Amino acid sequence: MERSGNSRRNNKRNWNGRHSQEEGRRKNEKRGSNRNHESKQQNHRTETKLPQHVHEDMQRDLESIKELKQREVICPKCGKPIEDLVSALADKNTGAPIHFDCVLADLKEREPLGENQQVTYIGQGRFAVVHFPNMQDTKKFSIVRIIEWEEKDKKFNWRQEIAGIYSQVH
Secondary structure, eight states: OOOOHHHHHHTOBOTTSOBOHHHHHHHHHHHHHHHHHHHHHHHTSOOOOOOHHHHHHHHHHHHHHHHHHHSOOBOTTTOOBOSOGGGOEEOTTTOOEEOHHHHHHHHHHHSOOOTTEEEEEEETTEEEEEEOSSTTOTTSOEEEEEEEOSOTTOOOHHHHHHHHHHHHHO
16 A cells, blocks of 8 residues: 555654644644633632731832832932942941942042952951952952941941831832
């Protein structure tokens, strides 16, 4: 019995016995229509509503965040507004928010740096003068000295307010 080319085309399979991409797409489209119908049925389930006091608390928190973002805080170093209060540091003298970049620029001016040294933030309100044996390879370094910018245990009101609002919302 001789096979015709048409029967082979209708039953399109690759060399490994699997259906061709076109055949696979057709089957997926058929499956997808069933899945869409199932997901529509799932969406019609009754939604649970939040209690009124939870909804009111969420609204109050959102309003607090909005008010905090609208507040204009001016950097004492450069005189420009601080738009990202979360990344600000506390001023050494007043405790008021100051741009991170302003602190870094101030430290670079004041700190004597040797060859292959630079000022780097190391976290928790501290900076360090670090030495790189090879400036192209910043993975290897040694800390020459640590600069305490913010006092370790001192709490700043503006930062506690941000933390309080953030922890309530998230």
